[in-house]
Amino acid sequence: MEELVDVLDERGMYTGKTETRANCGKEGLWHKAVCVFIINSKSQVLLQKRSANKKTWPNMWDVTAGGNVLAGEFGFQAIIRECKEELGIELSKNDITFIGSVISTNKKGDIINNYFNEYYIANKEIDTTKLQLQKEEVSEVKWIDKDEIIEKIRDNYNGITDKEGC
Numbered sequence: 001m002e003e004l005v006d007v008l009d010e011r012g013m014y015t016g017k018t019e020t021r022a023n024c025g026k027e028g029l030w031h032k033a034v035c036v037f038i039i040n041s042k043s044q045v046l047l048q049k050r051s052a053n054k055k056t057w058p059n060m061w062d063v064t065a066g067g068n069v070l071a072g073e074f075g076f077q078a079i080i081r082e083c084k085e086e087l088g089i090e091l092s093k094n095d096i097t098f099i100g101s102v103i104s105t106n107k108k109g110d111i112i113n114n115y116f117n118e119y120y121i122a123n124k125e126i127d128t129t130k131l132q133l134q135k136e137e138v139s140e141v142k143w144i145d146k147d148e149i150i151e152k153i154r155d156n157y158n159g160i161t162d163k164e165g166c
Helices: 021-027 075-087 146-154
Strands: 004-008 014-020 030-039 044-050 065-068 096-108 111-123 138-145
Touching: 004 021, 014 021, 021 111, 030 075, 044 146, 065 075, 075 096, 075 111, 075 138, 138 146
Parallel strands: 030 111
Antiparallel strands: 004 014, 004 030, 030 044, 030 065, 044 138, 096 111
């Protein structure tokens, strides 16, 4: 059975309706998504490389984990679920901190993504050799210095390739 998400209006208010993720993308329906950045004691951020089979942004470097907030779920619960599913990382509510939210709308092919994104951080030491990557979602992971990410963003991602970019 396909995952259901809560449908929101353009102000982020719950409509009382649920829909499949696929239909949200087809119809451009607003819903919640979450992202987490796991940071270690060296100020490095754990990034994942999206699988080559992903419909959107295949083979691109991405946040540590993220995804849609399922119907009836809170953002922090989605973070805990996504980290476990995608990477095999166990997090608790006390491990994560909400840092902000933004509205995101974009179109990629025939998919229209209208999201209310919630962003979180988690400070945690992770041994990447012990991770259990969900092959359909993630092809590899790596630690990258926080300052390097900031520099790439400030430089408008200049020099980033599919193999090296974030």
